Amino acid sequence: MAGAEQFAAIPRISLQVFCETSDLAGIVADAAEDRRMDKAHVRVQMGGAPAAVEAYRTSPTPNVVVLETVGQKGEILGYLDQLAEVCDATTKVLVIGQVNDIVLYRELVARGVSDYLIAPIGVVDIIRAVASLYGAPGAKPVGRTIAVIGAKGGVGASTIAHNLAWAISREIGVDTCIADMDLPFGTGGLDFNQDPPQGIADAVFSPDRVDTAFIDRLLSRCSDHLSLLAAPATLDRVYDLGPEAFDPLLDILRSTTPAIVLDLPHSWCAWTKRALATADDILIVATPDLANLRNAKNLMDLLRASRPNDGPPRYMLNQTGIAKRPEIKPGDFAKALDAEPISVIPFEPQLFGTAANNGQMISEMEPGHKVSGQFVELALALTGRNDTRKARPGLLSPLAPFLEKLTQLRKKA
Known part of the structure; x- marks a missing residue:
């Protein structure tokens, strides 16, 4: 029996996956249990790219974001443009889609996406993709x-x-x-x-x-x-x-x-x-x-x-x-x-x-x-x-609601 595929060490990173299908959610959950991912903090959520855009409006982005999309080219690029507005510059993004198009791949890379995987994928594909982010020649240290x-x-x-x-x-x-x-x-x-x-x-x-x-x-x-x-x-x-x-x-x-x-x-x-x-x-x-x-x-x-x-x-x-x-x-x-x-x-x-x-x-x-x-x-x-x-609860100024309402009134004026 052949030995397990060797990957670059996956460091202590936070990784959040936004799925649109339950199949991918199960695959990512299995990947998170793999010994090669034991240092990573993995969180799986449903809702795909729209859920990611909404989530990161009010919370910091992790080291790696994985987005599953079942939409067409224009829809994928639109959500990525929205995500770019709320995403930290140091966050790496992986996209999993169903459109096999080299032009789409080039446009994703031009927008800063680290990799584009074409569904269906397996547990090893997920691990390999994450490992490649930190093991590629010339890759910067994670820390x-x-x-x-x-x-x-x-x-x-x-x-x-x-x-x-x-x-x-x-x-x-x-x-x-x-x-x-x-x-x-x-x-x-x-x-x-x-x-x-x-x-x-x-x-x-x-x-x-x-x-x-x-x-x-x-x-x-x-x-x-x-x-x-x-x-x-x-x-x-x-x-x-x-x-x-x-x-x-x-x-x-x-x-x-x-x-x-x-x-x-x-x-x-x-x-x-x-x-x-x-x-x-x-x-x-x-x-x-x-x-x-x-x-x-x-x-x-x-x-x-x-x-x-x-x-x-x-x-x-x-x-x-x-x-x-x-x-x-x-x-x-x-x-x-x-x-x-x-x-x-x-x-x-x-x-x-x-x-x-x-x-x-x-x-x-x-x-x-x-x-x-x-x-x-x-x-x-x-x-x-x-x-x-x-x-974040507990960190709002007592004047925050008043100031927010005042700002809205000024915009209407």
């Missing part, structure tokens, strides 16, 4: 890294990183890994109430063993969409690491996980500099004093110069509004750094202190708190996702 670092020690950068990762995984629904890279003093295990026997140090000190299966064993599951690579937080060895010490680990994470948040320690060495230089996005956390301003400016200037073809690093202000403490205003920070802060989070010692002692995230403990909403905004900004919170 994006967000490096979070404090401009100074004690500014709460780890707390920001952990709550950011939680918001990306919980509010946006993207599979996320948080890598606690502060090996001697990391707080990831404490903040997520985890005590794994293995973690990130096992990968760093055994680079020859690093592969997908090995990293999977090191991950500690915090929720359905969030995993933690915990730091050992022990002092029984020194951590004098070379500049490329984390490269094998990060390469694997980029190939398997859509969002990776790097919780970097406030230290300046070869590997932290390299982690910042190679990250897709950078967030600098500062508090509103002079030392933070100086350090944040130094970091911003260095990273802008060393990454001319990337977007500029972003920064945020944390622990603002402490009573009787002289502070540098956000506007003055913005002038000095030539950039506005992406977020300004107030000093809330009771909220953050209780969450830390309980091993919880802010949104777990106080989901309706203003700060919880700020972490959602931060997650949306750093992942480049559409802001769909208007449709």
Whole structure:
């Protein structure tokens, strides 16, 4: 008996399928149970392309959308044009249709469709099509890294990183890994109430063993969409690491996980500099004093110069509004750094202190708190996702109905 067909590894992606026939729904359900799809989060819905267009008006799109259509050429293209208006640029689209037409195929590709499959198809066809999205020559890694670092020690950068990762995984629904890279003093295990026997140090000190299966064993599951690579937080060895010490680990994470948040320690060495230089996005956390301003400016200037073809690093202000403490205003920070802060989070010692002692995230403990909403905004900004919170209960402004009605009246006028 021949062995199972080999495919490129299917990473931790979210995949939503909109079917028009029950036959395809059953085939996709069987494909989701296949061992080669065990890392993917698969959701099957009926209604085809119209249901997809309606669904994504109020919610973010996943990594992959599969559309079944039984319509003709014009109908297929019409729905794709509507979907393009609400679909995130990073989402890949597969179309399953019944029209065997090379002109249609070319028009679909021109609209950004990754592949067009002609029905009927089987379980292996689905798996092969999804695998080809990430295994084709020159295919980009599925994952994006967000490096979070404090401009100074004690500014709460780890707390920001952990709550950011939680918001990306919980509010946006993207599979996320948080890598606690502060090996001697990391707080990831404490903040997520985890005590794994293995973690990130096992990968760093055994680079020859690093592969997908090995990293999977090191991950500690915090929720359905969030995993933690915990730091050992022990002092029984020194951590004098070379500049490329984390490269094998990060390469694997980029190939398997859509969002990776790097919780970097406030230290300046070869590997932290390299982690910042190679990250897709950078967030600098500062508090509103002079030392933070100086350090944040130094970091911003260095990273802008060393990454001319990337977007500029972003920064945020944390622990603002402490009573009787002289502070540098956000506007003055913005002038000095030539950039506005992406977020300004107030000093809330009771909220953050209780969450830390309980091993919880802010949104777990106080989901309706203003700060919880700020972490959602931060997650949306750093992942480049559409802001769909208007449709989410609990996040509407009390004035929203009035403002919406006022807008409608203005349009009629």
